[in-house]
Amino acid sequence: MPTGNRTARLAPFLELTHISKRFGGVHALRDVDFDIEAGEVHCLVGENGSGKSTLIKIIAGVQPPEPGGRIRIEGRDYAHLNPVQSTHCGIQVIYQDLSLFPNLSVVENIAIGRHLGRPRPVDWSGMRRLARAAMERIGVALDLDARVADLTIASRQLVAICRAMAADARLLIMDEPTSSLTRHEVDALLAVVRDLKRKGICVVFVSHRLDEVLEVAERVSVLRDGAKVGTFEARDMNDHKLATLMTGKEFHYDLTETDLSDRAVVLSVRNLTRAGDYREVSFDVRAGEILGLTGLLGSGRTELALSLFGMNPPDAGEIRLNGELLHLKTNAEAIEHGIAYVSEDRLGLGLVLEQPISSNLVVTMLDRLAGRFGLVAPAVRNAHVTRWIKELAIRVSNPENAVKTLSGGNQQRVVLAKWMSTNPRLLILDSPTVGVDISAKDGIYEIVKRLAGAGIAVILISDEVPEVLYHTHRVLIMREGRLTAEFAPHRSSEHELEAAINA
Amino acid sequence: MREGLQRFTRTHEFWLLIVLIVIGAGLTAADSSFFTLQNLFDLLTSYAFYGILAAGLLVVLISGGIDISFTATASVAQYVALTVAIQYGATWFTLFLMAALIGIACGAVNALFIRTLRIPSIIVSIATLNIFYGLLVFVTSGRYIYQLPDWFAHGIFWFEFEDANQISYGINLQILCLACAFLLTWILLNRTNIGRQIYALGGNPDAAQRLGFHVFGLNVLVYCYMGFMAGIASLVQAQLAQSVAPTVLVGKELDVVAAVVLGGASLTGGVGTVFGTILGLALLAIIQNGLILLGVSSYWSPLFVGLVILVAVSTTAWSQNRKHRRMVAA
Ligand SMILES: Nc1ncnc2c1ncn2[C@@H]1O[C@H](COP(=O)(O)OP(=O)(O)OP(=O)(O)O)[C@@H](O)[C@H]1O
Ligand SMILES: [Mg+2]
Numbered sequence: 001m002p003t004g005n006r007t008a009r010l011a012p013f014l015e016l017t018h019i020s021k022r023f024g025g026v027h028a029l030r031d032v033d034f035d036i037e038a039g040e041v042h043c044l045v046g047e048n049g050s051g052k053s054t055l056i057k058i059i060a061g062v063q064p065p066e067p068g069g070r071i072r073i074e075g076r077d078y079a080h081l082n083p084v085q086s087t088h089c090g091i092q093v094i095y096q097d098l099s100l101f102p103n104l105s106v107v108e109n110i111a112i113g114r115h116l117g118r119p120r121p122v123d124w125s126g127m128r129r130l131a132r133a134a135m136e137r138i139g140v141a142l143d144l145d146a147r148v149a150d151l152t153i154a155s156r157q158l159v160a161i162c163r164a165m166a167a168d169a170r171l172l173i174m175d176e177p178t179s180s181l182t183r184h185e186v187d188a189l190l191a192v193v194r195d196l197k198r199k200g201i202c203v204v205f206v207s208h209r210l211d212e213v214l215e216v217a218e219r220v221s222v223l224r225d226g227a228k229v230g231t232f233e234a235r236d237m238n239d240h241k242l243a244t245l246m247t248g249k250e251f252h253y254d255l256t257e258t259d260l261s262d263r264a265v266v267l268s269v270r271n272l273t274r275a276g277d278y279r280e281v282s283f284d285v286r287a288g289e290i291l292g293l294t295g296l297l298g299s300g301r302t303e304l305a306l307s308l309f310g311m312n313p314p315d316a317g318e319i320r321l322n323g324e325l326l327h328l329k330t331n332a333e334a335i336e337h338g339i340a341y342v343s344e345d346r347l348g349l350g351l352v353l354e355q356p357i358s359s360n361l362v363v364t365m366l367d368r369l370a371g372r373f374g375l376v377a378p379a380v381r382n383a384h385v386t387r388w389i390k391e392l393a394i395r396v397s398n399p400e401n402a403v404k405t406l407s408g409g410n411q412q413r414v415v416l417a418k419w420m421s422t423n424p425r426l427l428i429l430d431s432p433t434v435g436v437d438i439s440a441k442d443g444i445y446e447i448v449k450r451l452a453g454a455g456i457a458v459i460l461i462s463d464e465v466p467e468v469l470y471h472t473h474r475v476l477i478m479r480e481g482r483l484t485a486e487f488a489p490h491r492s493s494e495h496e497l498e499a500a501i502n503a
Numbered sequence: 504m505r506e507g508l509q510r511f512t513r514t515h516e517f518w519l520l521i522v523l524i525v526i527g528a529g530l531t532a533a534d535s536s537f538f539t540l541q542n543l544f545d546l547l548t549s550y551a552f553y554g555i556l557a558a559g560l561l562v563v564l565i566s567g568g569i570d571i572s573f574t575a576t577a578s579v580a581q582y583v584a585l586t587v588a589i590q591y592g593a594t595w596f597t598l599f600l601m602a603a604l605i606g607i608a609c610g611a612v613n614a615l616f617i618r619t620l621r622i623p624s625i626i627v628s629i630a631t632l633n634i635f636y637g638l639l640v641f642v643t644s645g646r647y648i649y650q651l652p653d654w655f656a657h658g659i660f661w662f663e664f665e666d667a668n669q670i671s672y673g674i675n676l677q678i679l680c681l682a683c684a685f686l687l688t689w690i691l692l693n694r695t696n697i698g699r700q701i702y703a704l705g706g707n708p709d710a711a712q713r714l715g716f717h718v719f720g721l722n723v724l725v726y727c728y729m730g731f732m733a734g735i736a737s738l739v740q741a742q743l744a745q746s747v748a749p750t751v752l753v754g755k756e757l758d759v760v761a762a763v764v765l766g767g768a769s770l771t772g773g774v775g776t777v778f779g780t781i782l783g784l785a786l787l788a789i790i791q792n793g794l795i796l797l798g799v800s801s802y803w804s805p806l807f808v809g810l811v812i813l814v815a816v817s818t819t820a821w822s823q824n825r826k827h828r829r830m831v832a833a
Contacts, residue, residue, distance in 0.1 A: 115696040
């Protein structure tokens, strides 16, 4: 074991041995051994579909492992767990989708455990006390009576953490808690994680952002194709080594200068203003150009993007596409003009989770695929679906399965495929690689470059500085609704960009 | 308190209440016989059957399911319970117990098919509607029962009083059962952990499963509760009609669905309140009643009801879309 150099080893809180799991033909986990020591922060990394979420579901008792595995919690052995047992052992999981009840209030979501068990009257005041105490423990204040559906994703995340606190978690497992958060919110979350650790609570953390993994973790376990590559001390690791362990490949990006000044201007924005969102924004994007746009939460990036996509009409200023003045009122008009938008909130806007993968892929293309009488021939539809599954290397066992059976990263690829296939003139990507593993990211960058190479203008919005630095031709920084700086990547550094963002 | 009031003004119930008041005021102005004790008393009595069913259906909709077999369940329950009562004698208590148990049994059949075979509830209940109804009509050859036991035909009348025109009012069987049904449902949904589990289940079934909710048990409870209400409602209706007819109830299920949906319950689950359901039912009742008072041919009634539902549901959807857009932009 690579952890041999660790000196005073604590007794493990949880120990898994010989855990395997199959779903039909898919071998999601193969003979995995895994342990969590009392009071540690342990990160779990791996590519999309490598089995991280499956491992977590087994610990949570939501899915049984194949016979032959063993789960030992504080010295007691189990062949498999059920959700009630695992809760009883102090295991709390915050799933990728958060598993909150959108129709219920914050109080009820936090104190939902109080609703379990024998029929009895609801103790509303007890629930409020419990919810308040849980919020105090992690130092947040949320409106107790707000409906969870009306909260931002970041607040929902906090509700989920409070729920775990209210259930007296001793092991808190977070499955990609940061994938829908901005940098700022991630920092706040990591502070909470450190605080939990100080209180003696073990934390298992799944993430695709390797830098943040290394920031909080003591140990890192790497999964590849359902098998464990190993468990490593975080201080011996860097993101480059981790990426290689996860994929077995090396990744290296160069900064090159590309001269695009002779290309036609596709999008031209002049003095665009929307009260409360952004002010006096002017910029151009040329054919074949990838324009990076970054800034803190609330800087107005997403609002600006939505305006370009017809979903958030500006108050003043003009938007021109290929010289033609646009007054977009709906996103349907924007799509008609050849604008595509891959949203940040893929679960809310990008996908119909209950529907088959194939239907999600063709939904933006129905008009174009349709033959006579407006019907889409099955063969045409299937050819389209097969092509895009291959093009973006989406890992599916059957395109007719519901999208929600895909791993998070593969869901993101479906969204991308859906929009890329419309062959847009302007493609706006809002945080396209959130929750996507490193080799899939690489795939997405390749695709974006290929699209730009074919003459499409691309706007890439991202929180991650390296992403905009290495994969765009030009970077704009947005701060408090204004464009405050412009960088040419080959003449800038990550450091300079960070400074401009936080200025 | 202030804050609570502000929250209330943003709810579906608030808008329903306004619409109800406006239509009510309009009808009062147009026809002096609308806002009279007599008319309101008659309305309450005649819509009690729908109200009791609506209470049961509300619970099913909140859990994320749907049931439309309840009219057939009610037909079976009233026919069997009253036939037994005529043959062997019964008391109020045993009669209601029989009807309730038959209703619960029918509900359990629904729940069993829905959960164990994972067939969508709409399909199962369409099938069971036809099966229950088909069996009943086959066995009874559609014969009516007119000779109800005297004590039953007589009904109950509590706190009786007369107005100037010597018309008597009081708490009759219909009003009593209606009030009990709404009260019981309100307590279940808002004051017990089981009710809150039903909301949670409707809001996010996957999460409920993961948290270790007893999903199967909840489903059985919900469909049996619907069956129970159908059993009670069936006797209320038989007492009012003074007869039992195996064929008159089936066909009314969509009116009940309409009232509950109008009241703000969502067909996708997790949303709905007893207060909203009462308002939805009241709106349906006064529109139908108002049209009759205004002398509009009863053939127009379905058209108006349909329009009101469409308008109510579209406004809610529209305001939710706007809210969603604002969230996206925020
Ligand atoms: N319920 C299921 N039915 C069928 N296949 C499944 C199911 N759940 C997971 N899988 C498959 O098991 C494999 C592992 O999936 P898992 O969700 O554990 O991956 P992951 O490591 O969490 O990926 P991501 O980083 O994308 O979230 C994938 O190939 C996935 O498609
Ligand atoms: Mg996962």
